[in-house]
Amino acid sequence: MTVTPHSARQGSSQYQAMRDAVVQLGDALPGKFEITQEGIVHDMMSPVGPHELTALRLRKRLEKVMPEELVAHTGTPDVEDEPGGIMRHPDIMVIAEADMEVPEAFDPRTLIAAIEIVSRSNPDNDWVSKMRDYPLLGIPVYAIFDPRTGTGAVLTDIHATPQGPRYATRKDFVYGEDVTIAEWTIPTESLPRYQ
Secondary structure (H helix, E strand, C coil): EEECCCCHHHHHHHHHHHHHHHHHHHHHHHCCEEECCCEEEEEECCHHHHHHHHHHHHHHHHHHCCCCEEEEECCCCCEEEEEEEEEEECCCEEEEHHHHCCCCCCCHEEEEEEEECCCCCCCHHHHHHHHHHHHHCCCCCEEEEEECCCEEEEEEEEECCCCCEEEEEEEEECCEEEECCCEEEEEEECCCCCC
């Protein structure tokens, strides 16, 4: 993973230049590109089998218990807060289908939850950077599943701190336990682990 530093507060033209670069690079290079307040993040590793299987199983389990008008979306586009200088791509986005009817990036304030499956190559992106960015984006629930350790956490209750908005409540879990994401409880048994 590489991070190219910048100050998001230097203006929307700089953010737009980074966004344009991410779009162009995304078509030419493997991996995933996101923009944070530190700059462009490039996770060079493509997701591996356990990562993708975890996303599939979580998506199916959530969609069984959620109302039909909600989806556990695993595709594109990104979520973006241009004034804040942040563009992220959660592994799974719980969102109303009606809120997906947009021409480009999703408004992060329409997400009900963001779910990440920790990558083996860059765990700090999920456990540190996104734990900071998702409350800044106003995403009310952030769930992390870590196939390295068979553990995870659900973060909720955004509140103000001197460092900006942060999650006030963290509920840790171990694979095999039921976990509640927003209003829906799903099992975590048979989620794969990295070897």
